[in-house]
Amino acid sequence: MAKRSAVLKVSGLRRAFGPVTIIDSFSLEVRAGEAIALTGRNGAGKSTLLRCLVGADRPDDGTVEVMGNPMSETSPQIRRDVATVIDDLDFFPDLSVVEHLDLLARAHGMTDPDALVDEVLEEVQLVPQSGQLPGTLSSGQRRRLALATAFVRPRKLLVLDEPEQRLDTEGVGWLAAKLKAERQQGLAIVFASHEPALVETVATRVVELGAPRG
Template sequence: MAASPVVRADNLVLSYGGEPVCAPVSFTLGAGRALALVGANGSGKSTVLRAVLGLLELAGGSLRVLGREVDEREQIFRAQVSSVLDDDAYFPALTVGEHLLLTARGHGLSKPGDVVAQLLEDFGLTDHSDVLPVALSSGQRRRLLLAAGFARPRRLLVLDEPEQRLDQRMRAALAERLRAETAGGGAVLMATHDPELLEAVATDAVLVGDDKSVKLRVAEAARAIRAEPTR
């Protein structure tokens, strides 16, 4: 029997104040796969991610994550879904190292100190381990949030434009890490405006739009991004 998808969205309808955010969205995401949501700014990509994370109520359609209806309050959901949105969701009173260590320990990671030391190195934050997040640059804070997303067990990793505020070297390192994520059986769902990241990581893509939301081949999705107006 085939394993059930990690995420299944069927004619997902999302709205704010009764107004649809985008056309209905359908996709499936299996273990060991990476699905990229693409589309213009304001097309609804981030809204789809928030729905998958249980942060937005559906206006229509159906959505299942890990074989269950989404409830972000459930322990099983919180234990298996990790996310990095476009928010500065850090602990302001904790240093960079303390933030990552709390995350790793809180999720029962084996040898959390070793894991955190490696994440600090991989994300170029070793020299900032004892610094409070407010003292970091915006790019450094972004790297902290990404590191925190990897500092815990997970079956699904949800990322909203993870390339934001990263230099080219760090984007390449992130792509390598995400490829390792799927190679190890994890599932990645991300919104992105970076065609190189998409081509390096994604196995599937969906174009989210006002009039229609359609599945694309990765090469088609990369071309769609490159055709976007300069931001």
């Protein structure tokens, strides 16, 4: 059988801030069904790399391709294929939890998203809060809403920066099972994490940044 082509292909990526090079000569290929965990100490460059991967930051050198297309945050095709939860999301202050998810699903082409939105609300355990405005949610609930936005839309590549942040123990367990299932269903995933249990359950490969080269 032919080897599946890469969903994400990163070649020779470099990112420096002033004189300090954070990412250097970084290359990576991620295929459908693979989950790459980026690990490493604070400041190792995980968020910087993820931001370059999704077009939120521009590398000084190197290329990023998604499904063979050069990364561009404004390309409709890339926006369709890539679901990201990398920064604290800005929510519309006057749209409820369920309205956010409904809007996102429709913006990504779903004509009747009710069943999917209900299912995802159940999964992230925000059913009781579905009518609340984002400003009234707890910090962990806001994180759950941010994660939910990735699951109500089509996706081929999921990019997550420390998705475990602010989740309770049960939430981290749910997230690990969810991401493992997503990967098994053929999604490509790249995520940064400081949570060994999440890395252990989800990752098919671990890439440690900032490690001494051996």
